[in-house]
Amino acid sequence: MALVIKNLEKKYGNYKVIDKLSFKCNKGEIVGLLGLNGAGKTTLIKILTGINTKWDGEITFNGLDLQKNIQKIQKVTGYLPEDNPLYSDLYVIEYLKFISNFYKTKDSQIKRVIDLTGLSNYKNKIIKTLSKGYKQRIGIAAAILHEPDFLILDEPTTGLDPHQLLEIRKLIKDIGKNKTVLFSTHILSEVKLTCNRVLLLHEGKIKLDSPIKKVKNLEKLFKDLSNK
Secondary structure, eight states: OOEEEEEEEEEETTEEEEEEEEEEEOTTOEEEEEOOTTSSHHHHHHHHTTSOOOOEEEEEETTEETTTOHHHHHHTEEEEOTTOOOOTTSBHHHHHHHHHHHHTOOHHHHHHHHHHTTOGGGTTSBGGGSOHHHHHHHHHHHHTTTOOSEEEEESTTTTOOHHHHHHHHHHHHHHGGGSEEEEEESOHHHHHHHOSEEEEEETTEEEEEEEGGGOOSHHHHHHHHHTO
16 A cells, blocks of 8 residues: 555644545555545645644555654655746746755756656746646646655646646656556546546545546536535
8 A cells, every 4th residue: 555544633623624534545546536625635635745744643655654754755745736836937947957956856857757748848948938738747747856656736737728638637647657646626527537536525524435437426426515
């Protein structure tokens, strides 16, 4: 097992944002974390990335306890935030070299992620001149520069046009073949088209955990939760 979560609980006062959450994610899985706004997705991501350190329960990644080994797990975790913060006045290659300094990666690794994310013809472009689709590619490239085992993508396809959606979906699928990927979104179709497993989160609890191929009536279940 790669990621194992047992009885995770997070409270703000008396309000439980995460309520006894338990699930596992394996290497090679792209797990869609699906839920409406307020379902607990953002809180879970903050916990997994070490931003929020006050919680109850147990989380391990490749056998390492998150509470005791935050920095070790962060070193093998890649994260694309929802707002994808970039230094827009930098050239693409300049930005990726800046990020690589934090991980002390080799120039060959920068070239590898540029090729993998389809940025070869754009590496000498200024970031602010590029479309949102290519900015998402840059964000993903930065997230995988250090060859992480665990990749967290927060709303990676929001706001993309149909062509960009196809390209980013393919990119995520290619990357996910040898990593554990958690794909957080509120868009049902993105989970069905990109992920091979779905976790439906509602009010901090898992309402469904199933391989995409075996899911029936996901639209109805999601709609019913939306109307509550």
